[in-house]
Amino acid sequence: MRALRWHGKHDVRCDTVPDPVIEDGRDAIVKVSTCAICGSDLHLFDGLMPTMEHGDILGHEFMGEVVEVGRETRNLKPGDRVVVPFTIVCGECDQCMRGNFSVCERSNRNREKAEKVFGHTTAGLFGYSHLTGGYAGGQAEYVRVPFAERTHIKVPDGLSDERLLFLSDILPTGWQAAVQCEIQPTDTVAIWGAGPVGQMAVRSAVMLGAKQVIVIDRVPERLVMASGGGAIPINFDEESVLDRLKELTNGKGPEKCIDAVGMESHVSRSLDSMYDRVKQAVMLETDRPHVLREMIYVCRPAGTLSIPGVYGGVLDKIPFGAAMNKGLTFRMGQTHVNRWTSDLLRRIEEGQIDPSFVITHTVPLEEGPAMYKTFREKADGCIKVVLKP
Structure with missing residues (x-):
């Protein structure tokens, strides 16, 4: 089969590799019909996640048709149409x-x-380093799905792949980010980052009844898309984020803040953002947490910070004293995908949300390596890339 494989920093290739096979009675083999490149994949592309190995198959947003099941997999059969969550669950x-x-x-x-790095294990993840299990990802023609009885979302015919695919990651991730805020009708929700997860967080916060939703980014196409979903845009290249947030909240600051950026923050030209770049370059910190610092500073006292953006290692100069004395609540983590998918599938079927709005590029799998570069550079108006094996 053909698959996108990691061969080092900024080196993704479409290679021919052996087809996956059943290795355990709880497995299933899925023929991929549609997959996508996620912003989290760029952390791998940029060489920031440890324990990647040459030849690892990438990708954790995919769906398709079951073609084979292990003898202990009882609730799936060949021909079933499934979306596969990026988290592998028993x-x-x-x-x-x-x-x-x-x-x-x-x-x-x-x-x-995982226990050595984090203290406890995390779930296994598809295509996301050997720290999370070293499982082959879904940017491929076929995928082995472990624990398949639970690691799937059975979806109906009659809805396009494009409307359903993002149940695998970015839709429940944006939704969880908003739910974690416990949004009240009087709340202002500020979202840093208008990439795919930020776009889903905007729609989720609006659906959950926020008084106003604000999004901070520098890419015009992203800001226009977020505005179409009901957000007030702030272009940090053109105006002060702090001043504009004060203006929009009568000087009080947003009650709820969402970090949809994570470890590769570019959301500033400030001194501390440049400091992060220098520290990261000389290996004195692994991530660039400018957004996290800014959220702590601007969030209204007793507010909530929700962090779906991925962080991978060690951060520096986090103003934790400000967070403690302001009484801020932090809620974060990888997405509990299966917790949300039944409700979100219903909302898709009822027309409350059509996640396909975020797609800007659809290309064959063979063009995936070039699209990694396009996506990373935000070139050609690229916001979300869908691949067709």
């Missing part, structure tokens, strides 16, 4: 029983590595 451990699927205690087959 459905039986204590965390899964609590609905905390992204910290499944059994699905990470490299749990010892």
Whole structure:
């Protein structure tokens, strides 16, 4: 089969590799009909995530048709149409029983590595380094899905792949980011980053009844798209984020703040943003947390910071004293995809949201390596790339 593989920083290739096979009775093999490049994939592309190995198959947003199942997989059969969550879940451990699927205690087959870095294991993830299990990803013609009885979302015929695909990641990620804010009708929600997750967070915050939603970015196409979803845009290249937020909130600051950027923050030309670049370049910190600092500073006292943006390692100069003394609540984590998908699928079917609005480029899988570069550079108006194997 053909698959997109990581061969080092800024080196993704479309290679021919062996087809996956059933390795465990709980497996299924899915023939991929549609997949996508996620902003989180750029952390791998830029060489920022540890434990990647040459030849790793990328991708964690994909869907398709079941073509084979293991003998212990009873609720799937060949021909079933499924979206596959990016989190691999057993459905039986204590965390899964609590609905905390992204910290499944059994699905990470490299749990010892995760425990050394994080203290406890995380769930296994598709196509996202050997720290999260080293599982082959979905930017391929076929994928082996472990724990397939639980690691799938069965979807109906009659809805296009493009409307359903993002149940795998960015739609529930944006939704969880907004839900974690516990939005009240009087709340202003400020969202840093108008990439795909930020776009879904905008729509989610509007659906959950925020008084006003504000989005901060520098890319005009992203800001226009977010405005179409009901957000007030701030272009940080053209105006002061702090001054504009004060103006929009009568000097009080937003009650709820969402970081949809994560470790590769570009959302400033300030001194501390340049400081992060220097520290990262000389390996004195792994991530650039400018957005996190800015949210702590501007959030209204007793407010909430929701962090769906991915962080991978060690941060520097976080103003934790300000966060403590302002009484801020932090809520964060990889997405508990299966917790939200039934409700979100219903909303798609009812027409409350059509996630396909975010797609700007659809290309064959073979063009994936070039599209990684286009997506990273935000060239050609690129916001979301869909690939067709």
